[in-house]
Amino acid sequence: MDEVTILHADLDAFFASVEQRDDPRLRGRPVIVGGGVVLAASYEARAHGVRGAMGGARARRLCSQAVFVQPRWPAYVEASKAVFEVFDRTTPVVEPLSIDEAFLDARGLEHIAGTPAQIAARLRRDVLEQVGLPITVGVARTKALAKVASAAAKPDGLLVVPADGEIAFLHPLPVERLWGVGPATAAKLRGHGLQTVGQVARTAEAALIQIVGRAAGRHLHAIANNRDPRRVRARRGRRSFGSQSALGRSPTTPEALDAVLVGLADRVTRRMRAAGRAGRTVVLRLRFGDYSRATRSQTLFEAANATEAILAAARTLLAAAMPVIERRGVTLVGITISNLVDGRAVQLALPFEDPTGLVLDAAVDDVRDRFGPTAVTRATQLGRDPGLAAWLPAHAGRPMDPSDTRR
DNA sequence: TCTGGGGTCCTAGGACCC
């Protein structure tokens, strides 16, 4: 816990670097991936002030000589896989954070692979030689520090924060450099005169909780004071599937809106079925003409991944949201399915009365023991759920269907 | 300066249960 062994590896301008790797004419030139909005900007483009998530028109004004490239998702997925293979060959414990970054734990590798700094240097060389992409690595004693270190070392850099240099590195930084502090939190902190990490560190935890809420306040107080006990661990599975579509600013008819919804439901459930997952909570996401947002959600009795079931729920939610949509005009629609279970069929059917629900509770516990905590999401309630009473007799004695997602 | 598509986690109130 007190050694400098955590690596945060982060590919530089990932999508743009893949484009430059695959098309030599783009090397050394400002490259912008995306059109309406900037998905990635090469460092040559960033030198002109272009940033991710910026509107395409503004990017073009800032950097008229930039080359705009349409995103090639399959190429990025393939490059990411290749990079993660290098990660996996470098250290035994790799925790992916996104398509282009991960934590690696170099603990206990001193005798076989060298110091963390040597491992990091070799990792950078291997990724460049084997995949052809530049990558930056931050090395520190904690995750929070390693993450900040890699950001400070970008692009194409390596920064090791020594154990005795942590506070000197961390405390002068502006608060928004901390992982988890975005514009809203930074504005709140600045509103209370807190500009730097050091100032936050010297503020009482209770005061921070007053400013940003309980969880964020505790988290902020801990990492500002350089306390971060989180270990690197192999990532657990995803928690939701989503699909969304921007509609543009022109008014939409209900028919067109429904057609979009059908497309979204088809797209997202296709991915869920391919992954063998199903979910119980359907969330309809909306964005309006003034860029305000809203969500509407509904939790189904059974987990689902069939297009029709998800679409039906989404249509219900959309119908309920129509008054708001008519008032504010909708510019984006999305469907997210959360509360996931995996696709294995587990059928609980009792061929006798169970008025107390105890037998069913025991059966649910048994399912949990065998399939893990996500297998049953409402264990204690399930036995008394009126929906279950209607459901159980109808399914008693039915053979198991492998495509059935019911728990 | 207007903004794409994919995610994660937290909060707060109400319903309901023991």
Added chain:
DNA sequence: TCTGGGGTCCTAGGACCC
């Protein structure tokens, strides 16, 4: 009959990340 503490789940929204 009234009251309380403690807990889960659902819904809606907010913030943040890449």
